[in-house]
Amino acid sequence: MPGHDFADAYQVATSISGLDARQAADAIIKHPPSWIKGLMTIRNRVVKLFRLRTVEMGVDDPKSALRMVGGFPIVSQSSQEVILGFDDKHLDFRISIVAAPDRFGGTQVTVATLVKTNNFLGRTYLATILPFHRIIVRHLLERASFERLA
Template sequence: MTVHEVTPSIDPNTLLPGAQFADAYRVEVEDRGLNARQAAERMMARQPRWAEALLTLRNILVTPFGLKTSGAGSTAPREMVGIFPIVSEQPERLVAGFNDKHLDFRIVVDVATSGAAREVTATTLVLTHNWLGRTYLAVIMPFHRLIVRSLLRQVAA
């Protein structure tokens, strides 16, 4: 089960107009009946402990800046996948994410049939709003790549 970085194949302007960053990773799975929600749920079911520790540290560090944290309540209950609100959902694509003061982001989970298997692709889109968003993105990028690969491995496991 190898996770491959691939060129994003979605139009970012339809999901997050003005997005300045996009990346995508793909893994092949044997489960031909897998839909996008199931793939997203497998991805977000649990994070590696090191990723949970990073998220806890992130929440501590961003609180003084008034940024959203994963434990923050929202004004209106929404359907969630892991810690992320679902923006839209179809059998072949689930879009989750939110908007914040420093940046807006979406994670797009696509599933497609490829021969005898299913391909699951996780695409991340980011639109930064200010220096804090650009700095935040630069700091988390090395961790983001590791986390997405790790979460996709869970889909194939």
């Protein structure tokens, strides 16, 4: 994403051989704990006031399973990488989930986030959510149950 204003990445090693990016994305995002769902509910209520897009994180709609992961739209997908995100009037964001074999027979899973702000509202929003973003992404990645996918 050219011109991005924020980027971060977190990585974990799993003992699972042959894990693909979509499996990793599902394990990380589809079943968030209730405290994260609660924060997302608050976020959705606030952003609706500004007519911004909402994300129904953790909502599994079988009809949208090919187009979304845990409420986030799929921008592109391969066996090695799933890119989620969308463009909105305040900011554009992408979440990249990469699954790559490691030298020990397992899989390295990396979650990277890129954000490009489009205006003052986007910069304010980004500054407000960054502390939560860091905690949430780390928590989701650390608690992902990759083993149940094997």
